[in-house]
Amino acid sequence: MNDSLNQIKQQITELRSLLEDYNYQYYVEDNPSVPDAEYDRVMKELISLEQAHPEFQSPDSPSQKVGGEALSVFEQVEHRVPMLSLDNVFSDDELKAFEQRIFDRLKNSQPLEFSCEPKLDGLAISILYRDGKLVQAATRGDGRVGENVTDNIKTIRSIPLKLRGDNYPAELEVRGEVFMPKAGFEKLNVYQKENGGKVFANPRNAAAGSLRQLDSKITAARPLAFYAYSTGYFSPGADIAGSHFARMMQLKGWGLPVCPVIKKVTGSDELAEYYNWIGEQRNNLAYEIDGVVYKVDSIELQETLGFVARAPRWATAHKFPAQEEITKLLDVEFQVGRTGAITPVARLQPVSVGGVTVSNATLHNADEIARLQIKIGDTVIIRRAGDVIPQVVSVVEEKRCDAELKDIVFPTECPVCGSHVERIEDEAVTRCSGGLICGAQLKESIKHFASRKALDVDGLGNKLVEAFVDLNLIKTPADLFTLSAEQIAKMERMGPKSAENLVNSLQKSKQTTLAKFLYSLGIREVGEATANNLALYFKTLDAVQNATYEQLIEVNDVGKVVAEHIVSFFSEAHNQAVIQALLDAGIHWPEIKAVSEDELPLKDKTFVLTGTLSTMGRNDAKAHLQTLGAKVSGSVSAKTHYLVAGESAGSKLSKAQDLGVEILNEDDLTALLTEHGAI
Numbered sequence: 001m002n003d004s005l006n007q008i009k010q011q012i013t014e015l016r017s018l019l020e021d022y023n024y025q026y027y028v029e030d031n032p033s034v035p036d037a038e039y040d041r042v043m044k045e046l047i048s049l050e051q052a053h054p055e056f057q058s059p060d061s062p063s064q065k066v067g068g069e070a071l072s073v074f075e076q077v078e079h080r081v082p083m084l085s086l087d088n089v090f091s092d093d094e095l096k097a098f099e100q101r102i103f104d105r106l107k108n109s110q111p112l113e114f115s116c117e118p119k120l121d122g123l124a125i126s127i128l129y130r131d132g133k134l135v136q137a138a139t140r141g142d143g144r145v146g147e148n149v150t151d152n153i154k155t156i157r158s159i160p161l162k163l164r165g166d167n168y169p170a171e172l173e174v175r176g177e178v179f180m181p182k183a184g185f186e187k188l189n190v191y192q193k194e195n196g197g198k199v200f201a202n203p204r205n206a207a208a209g210s211l212r213q214l215d216s217k218i219t220a221a222r223p224l225a226f227y228a229y230s231t232g233y234f235s236p237g238a239d240i241a242g243s244h245f246a247r248m249m250q251l252k253g254w255g256l257p258v259c260p261v262i263k264k265v266t267g268s269d270e271l272a273e274y275y276n277w278i279g280e281q282r283n284n285l286a287y288e289i290d291g292v293v294y295k296v297d298s299i300e301l302q303e304t305l306g307f308v309a310r311a312p313r314w315a316t317a318h319k320f321p322a323q324e325e326i327t328k329l330l331d332v333e334f335q336v337g338r339t340g341a342i343t344p345v346a347r348l349q350p351v352s353v354g355g356v357t358v359s360n361a362t363l364h365n366a367d368e369i370a371r372l373q374i375k376i377g378d379t380v381i382i383r384r385a386g387d388v389i390p391q392v393v394s395v396v397e398e399k400r401c402d403a404e405l406k407d408i409v410f411p412t413e414c415p416v417c418g419s420h421v422e423r424i425e426d427e428a429v430t431r432c433s434g435g436l437i438c439g440a441q442l443k444e445s446i447k448h449f450a451s452r453k454a455l456d457v458d459g460l461g462n463k464l465v466e467a468f469v470d471l472n473l474i475k476t477p478a479d480l481f482t483l484s485a486e487q488i489a490k491m492e493r494m495g496p497k498s499a500e501n502l503v504n505s506l507q508k509s510k511q512t513t514l515a516k517f518l519y520s521l522g523i524r525e526v527g528e529a530t531a532n533n534l535a536l537y538f539k540t541l542d543a544v545q546n547a548t549y550e551q552l553i554e555v556n557d558v559g560k561v562v563a564e565h566i567v568s569f570f571s572e573a574h575n576q577a578v579i580q581a582l583l584d585a586g587i588h589w590p591e592i593k594a595v596s597e598d599e600l601p602l603k604d605k606t607f608v609l610t611g612t613l614s615t616m617g618r619n620d621a622k623a624h625l626q627t628l629g630a631k632v633s634g635s636v637s638a639k640t641h642y643l644v645a646g647e648s649a650g651s652k653l654s655k656a657q658d659l660g661v662e663i664l665n666e667d668d669l670t671a672l673l674t675e676h677g678a679i
C-alpha cells in the first residue's frame with residue numbers, strides 16, 4: 001500500500017475510535033464530551049472517507065451502527081417493531097430537497113399534508129399497554145434492543161398506568177420522548193449542588209440520568225415528563241386512525257400526553273412557517289427543544305415511502321442552529337466592573353455558534369475556573385443562549401495537549417489600578433479595593449451614573465466616557481458637569497454641534513428625582529426599585545444619608561446586606577464629597593410630598609405575582625407595588641385581590657381562576673403602575 005493510502009487508513013481508524021469514545025460517553029455514561037455538532041462533523045468526515053475508499057469499509061464502523069448499547073444492568077428488551085431514527089435537515093434548501101425526494105418516490109407533486117411538532121431534547125421510549133394497562137416500557141437503545149425501564153417509567157406522573165375509554169387496541173405500543181422541563185432541571189441542579197450530588201450539564205442528560213436509575217425511588221423524585229409522538233406495534237384489526245395527526249389525537253383521548261403545539265400543515269412553505277413559529281416561541285416553552293419534526297400525515301403514504309437504513313423517508317427533523325460549539329481557549333483576561341468585581345473573561349478562537357461569531361465567554365470567578373479545571377490552551381465547549389454572554393461549559397479532555405497548556409493565575413493586584421484585591425469569605429467574587437481611584441471602576445460608575453434609568457445623559461456614549469477618564473479629564477461623576485463644549489469638541493468623533501448637544505443634555509439631566517439620583521450613585525445592590533423605596537420612605541437625601549441600619553431595614557425590599565452597603569457607602573468621606581460636588585453642580589429634584597400611609601392608592605390591596613414578567617423582574621414589580629401601599633403575598637387565597645400572571649404562569653393562575661380573583665397581565669400591571677406614577 002502506498003504512503004498516502006496508509007495515511008487514509010490510519011485516519012479512518014482514528015475517526016472510528018474517536019466516534020466510539022463519543023458514543024460510549026453519550027449513550028452509556030450519559031455524559032457527552034463534545035457537542036452534537038462536533039460529533040456530526042467527525043461522522044461526516046468518516047463517511048466521506050469510507051465512501052471514497054470502499055476497500056476500508058467495515059461492518060463494525062460507527063458509521064454502520066449509529067446508536068448505543070443497552071447497559072447490562074437493565075434487562076434487555078427487543079422492540080417488536082424497530083424504533084427508527086430520524087434524519088436531519090438544517091436549511092430551507094435541504095427541506096425542499098426532502099419534499100422533492102418524497103415527490104419523486106410518489107411520482108406525484110401535489111402539496112402534501114404533514115403533521116409537525118417540536119423536537120424535544122430528551123430520550124425516546126416505547127411503552128406497551130396490554131388491555132389498557134401499562135405492562136412494559138423500554139428505552140430506544142440501538143433501535144432494535146433497548147433497556148427495560150418499566151418501574152422507572154411508571155413513576156413519571158404524566159404517563160398513565162391505565163388507558164382511558166374502552167376503544168383502545170388490546171395491545172398498543174406508544175412511543176414518545178421522556179424529558180425534563182427547564183424549571184425542574186434548574187431546581188434539580190440546585191438540589192444536587194446543595195447535597196453534593198452530580199450536577200447535570202443539560203436537561204437531556206438529567207432526563208437520561210434520571211431514567212437510568214436502578215432504584216426507581218430516585219426516578220420518582222425527579223421532575224420527568226413525557227409526550228407521545230408515534231405508535232409502535234398494535235393488535236391487528238385495531239380501530240386506529242390512518243393519519244398521524246388523528247392518531248395522536250386518539251392517543252390523547254386514551255389519556256396520553258401529546259405536545260400541545262402539534263399542528264397539521266400543507267406543503268413545504270407551511271413547514272417553514274411552522275419552523276419559524278416554533279423558533280419564536282422556543283425561549284418561552286417550558287422545555288428544551290432542538291428543532292421541529294415533520295411527518296407525512298397519511299400512514300398509507302408513510303408505508304409506501306418506507307425507510308432507508310433505519311430512518312423513515314417520510315419524516316425529518318429540522319434542527320435549530322447549534323447553540324454549543326467547540327473552540328480553543330487562547331487567553332484569559334481580567335475585567336474590573338463598577339463595584340470592583342474582577343471577572344475572568346475567556347478569549348477564544350472565534351467560532352460561529354448558531355450564526356453568531358463568539359470570541360469571548362465569561363468564566364465568572366475563581367471557583368468556576370477551579371470547577372472547570374480549565375487551562376489556557378485547552379479545547380473547550382462553549383454555549384450561547386439567547387442574548388446572554390456565552391459560557392464555557394466544559395473542557396474536552398481528549399483534545400488536551402499538556403505541552404501547550406498554561407495555568408490560569410488569578411491576579412493578586414487589580415489589573416487596572418494595581419490596588420490589592422480582596423476576597424471575602426463565603427463570597428465567590430474577588431474585588432479590587434481601589435474604589436474610584438481605579439480607572440475601571442470609575443469608568444463603569446460614570447457609565448452607570450449617566451445611564452437611562454439614572455441621570456439619563458443623552459449623547460454620552462461608553463467610548464466617550466472611557467476617553468474622558470483615560471485623558472484624566474474626569475475623576476468623579478461630578479467632573480462631567482465641569483466639561484466645556486470646547487474640551488468635548490476636541491474628542492474623537494465629536495464636533496462643535498455634538499459637543500454643544502452633550503453640554504445641553506448634561507444641563508438637562510440636572511433636573512431629576514431623588515430616586516434616580518440615589519440609583520445613579522451606584523451603591524451596591526441598590527437597584528432602581530430599592531432606590532425608589534428609599535426615596536419614598538425617607539423623602540429627602542439628608543434623611544437617607546443619616547439613616548441608621550435599623551431604620552433602613554424597615555424599608556420595603558431592603559434587607560440586611562443592602563442596609564449595610566448603604567450605611568457603608570454614606571460613611572465614606574470621598575462619597576460624601578462627590579455628592580456635595582454634584583449638588584453644587586446644580587443637581588436638583590422636586591420635593592417629595594408627605595403622603596400618609598392612608599392615602600396610598602393601593603392601600604389594603606393584596607397582590608400575588610406569578611410567571612415570568614418580561615419588562616421587569618418580579619422583585620421590581622413587587623417593590624413598585626409596595627411603594628403604592630399594596631401587600632404582595634406569595635400564595636393565592638380568598639383574600640387575594642389581584643393575581644399578576646406573567647408568561648408560563650402555572651398552578652397559582654388556575655387557583656386564582658377557581659377563586660374568581662381578578663387576573664392582571666403584564667400590560668395591565670404596567671398601566672396600573674404608570675397611572676399611579678410608580679414607574
Ligand code: D41
Nearest residue numbers: 084085086119120124177229230293315
Ligand atoms: O421530540 C422528539 N424528540 C421526537 C423524536 C419526535 N417528536 N418525533 C419523533 N418521531 C420519530 C419517528 C418519525 C421515527 C416516529 C422522534 C423520533 N422518531 C426519534 N427519537 C429518537 C430517535 C428517533
